[in-house]
Amino acid sequence: MEFISPIDYAKDSVLAVQEYWQLSMRALGNIFRQPRYLADAVMQADIIGVGSLPIVVLTGLSIGASLALQTSDTLQRFGSLSLTGQVVSLSMVREIGPVLTGLMVCGRNASGMASELGSMKVTEQIDAMRALGTDPLKKLVTPRLMATTVMLFFLTIISDLFGLVGGFLVAHLMLGLDSSQYWTTAYQSLGHSDIEMGLLKPLVFGFLIATVGCYYGLSARGGTQGVGRATTQAVVAASVLILVADFFLTRLLMIV
């Protein structure tokens, strides 16, 4: 294994951050520049959004149910079982819904983007695209960025909804809570700030998933092994970034 000096490692890291930043900002700026590949964006929205729907629904449903089950034990000790709806709705909308949906979409799509673009990179298709006068960032990255950001927003809403349904099924069928009691507490406990927090996060997470997936794909080197490495790195980096960004976003939105 080749030894890399700490200085070279630091230089490479700074360069990677710079390249990622440039790619992200150019991809973002391309939304407002011609040509716009709307057909590609719609196709990606179908792949990312509709394709991720089953896992998002299942994840939301099961995490909502588990949340109701886990918290019911504690709530019962304080005689507050009626607050189950409130706990599930606040947890799902503010935190678990956006983060879990982000992670699921990240696992499915950041890897897909990195492997697809990585394969194109190592087979010179990206160079061919540039040689044919097309900007790969406009054609490949910006549609994925738009599609991921928009679709993750709606997927998070769906995930939140199914989380609440999962919680309700447990609360009603297993804990014997009245359905109107569950839904009323779940609804009334949510304020504007909770909704804002829950809907702002997926926009940031969608941006991170698309840009990190595309960045690692376009940076792939060294044949199929390089594509595999890029795919793994994309999922790891995007997942970590989602969790780190979640903390800072939560803190920021709590102050604001």
Next chain:
Amino acid sequence: MSTSEIIAPDSPIAEEARHKAIVFDDVAIAFENQPVLDGISFELPRGETKVLFGTAGSGKSTILKLALGLIKPDRGRVFVLGYEVSNMPEQELFDLRRKVGMVFQESALFDSLTVRENVAYRLIEEEHMPPSEVEERVVEALRFVELEHTLDLLPSELSGGMRRRVAIARAIITQPEIVLYDSPTAGLDPITSTRIIELIVKQRDVYHTSALMVTHRLQDAFIMASHYFDTEANEMRPLAESPKRDVKTTFLVLRDGKVIFDGTAVELAESRDEYIREYIA
């Protein structure tokens, strides 16, 4: 074209480059601190073909990527059709690349698109042509490479030789002023290789396109230098049958990142350089 203002005749080289297809002036580039090209200078006059020779890793493909502005040199200047591509922003390069076609070593066809979509790519992306006209041009380009029956196939369904021919069709569909060929016959059997070379000769003699061609195969280069395309017979013929013709094909040999030969086939054959004699033996 916005690139028209890029070039300023700030030196005799820049002024001269206006009249050439490609000019490399003291170009150097290194990858991971390993020099690949070191002070490369040459010119490709308009309408001529230059064949680049050199051992693997000698920087032949790098020259093509520099000419297309896909990578930037560490030192020196590269002019294409009078525009300094070594100093041009990517956005303006996209405009210039419309005048340059490139055939990649492994074809680099878009694997999720059909042959029709691959060949039509540039027309659909840039020219907003009516679909009927696009279809007509695609069929015409594919007929040039004798593959008009492959329209609806995917690249994975084609043989290596067919993929190269589709790549040639994709490169020439807009009739570019320059075509860059990166080892177009690498890994192909002799019959398919000769067929590809015949297409390159056809492009050279019928459309008078300027070209840079990278190859390892001496016989391909010598076929190009010793044959012309007979449009009436629709086939390649030995130059001996028409000795007054000028096939405008020259050779450039690279060694250790430097140009060690730049001249005609006759001059190459008569070279007394030990390395060149060994190379062409």
